[in-house]
Amino acid sequence: MFRTSNPALSRMAYNAAPAQTWDDLERQGRLGGVPAPAAARGPAANEKVMTVQGTVNKTFFLLTICVALALVTWTLATGQNSRGLGMALTFGGAIVGLILSLVAVFKPRTSPVVAPLYAAAEGLFLGGISAWFAASPAPGAAADVSTSATSFNGGLVFNAILLTFGIAGALCLAYTARLIRPGPVFRNTVIVGTLGVCLYGLIAFVASLFGAHSLASVYDPSNGGLISIGFSLLVVVLASANLVLDFDFIESAAQARAPRYMEWFGAFGLLVTLVWLYIEVLRLLAKLRSSE
Numbered sequence: 001m002f003r004t005s006n007p008a009l010s011r012m013a014y015n016a017a018p019a020q021t022w023d024d025l026e027r028q029g030r031l032g033g034v035p036a037p038a039a040a041r042g043p044a045a046n047e048k049v050m051t052v053q054g055t056v057n058k059t060f061f062l063l064t065i066c067v068a069l070a071l072v073t074w075t076l077a078t079g080q081n082s083r084g085l086g087m088a089l090t091f092g093g094a095i096v097g098l099i100l101s102l103v104a105v106f107k108p109r110t111s112p113v114v115a116p117l118y119a120a121a122e123g124l125f126l127g128g129i130s131a132w133f134a135a136s137p138a139p140g141a142a143a144d145v146s147t148s149a150t151s152f153n154g155g156l157v158f159n160a161i162l163l164t165f166g167i168a169g170a171l172c173l174a175y176t177a178r179l180i181r182p183g184p185v186f187r188n189t190v191i192v193g194t195l196g197v198c199l200y201g202l203i204a205f206v207a208s209l210f211g212a213h214s215l216a217s218v219y220d221p222s223n224g225g226l227i228s229i230g231f232s233l234l235v236v237v238l239a240s241a242n243l244v245l246d247f248d249f250i251e252s253a254a255q256a257r258a259p260r261y262m263e264w265f266g267a268f269g270l271l272v273t274l275v276w277l278y279i280e281v282l283r284l285l286a287k288l289r290s291s292e
Contacts, residue, residue, distance in 0.1 A: 050258040050266070055250050058267035062119040066271065069093075069123025070130065077131035090128025097121035104268050111264035118268060122275050130157045133221065133282055156289065160282040167240050167281075168274060175247045182248045190241040197235055221283050224291030232284040239277040246270050 073093070077086030100118040104111050134157050174180045182190075204215035217223055218231040250266040 048260045050254050050260055050262040052250060052254050054263040055266040058263050059270050062115055062267050062271050065116055065119040066123040066126065069120050070127035073124045073127030074131050077128045086128055086131065089124045093121040093124030097125055101272060104265065108265045109261055111268055112261055115264045115268040119271060126275065133157060133286055136286065156285055160278060160285055163281045164274065164278040167277065168243055171240060171243050172247065175244060180244055182244050187245060190238065190245060193238050194242060197238060221286035222290045224287050229287050229291065232280060232287055235280045236277065236284055239273060239280055242273045246273055
């Protein structure tokens with residue numbers, strides 16, 4: 001999505017330097033985050049331009065911040081005397097994260113500062129929302145937040161984490177191996193589908209304000225109907241496809257020798273999609289559990 005709309009991707013804005021791709025990392029043995037020997041690096045290694053490896057490093061950094069802050073709100077939200085504070089931080093993180101994401105999208109140059117702050121805000125949000133899902137009772141069971149804090153309510157949250165990173169890892173490997181190549185049809189389909197889901201969500205939200213809750217029922221994690229589950233599956237597929245567009249954006253920007261700050265912007269984009277994917281996987285698993 002960002003590839004076609006971000007003016008920073010104009011090739012006229014980039015300095016001259018050799019391109020960097022996922023294939024470069026594979027040949028140099030750096031996909032695992034281990035730097036290659038100096039002799040194996042291209043002349044662009046010391047240039048202030050975007051590289052795939054630099055984006056990967058910054059993505060792991062943002063994920064570390066996100067997970068660390070998620071553990072904070074998870075602990076607070078599942079504690080007997082701190083649930084109110086945990087929920088307050090959850091809603092605060094959601095609001096601040098939304099504001100910071102808009103700043104980063106419209107002002108990519110702010111990404112080196114905004115991206116870590118966004119990761120922290122989303123961590124607060126994810127920890128609290130995960131605790132909420134964990135506290136929701138399984139069919140036939142009573143809700144118990146303190147118990148779900150250790151059992152993850154039957155593994156719901158833990159399975160969502162595994163599936164999210166499993167999907168992301170598999171798609172990254174498939175993209176690196178050139179098994180997935182996002183062409184114009186793929187890109188346009190994903191963009192239109194994503195915009196359609198966002199528009200539907202906005203319409204459903206506005207309708208619910210006027211008492212019409214039927215449109216928003218597909219977002220209810222306790223709705224185990226076939227239409228609701230099918231909708232969640234569609235959204236999970238769209239979120240996964242957006243990861244492929246993120247990989248393509250990062251590689252294309254590195255090939256075009258984008259300025260160094262775009263590494264933070266690329267990492268920010270990946271984190272946004274991963275957060276979306278995790279929430280939708282969590283919602284899907286909750287619906288599947290409700291259908292039992």
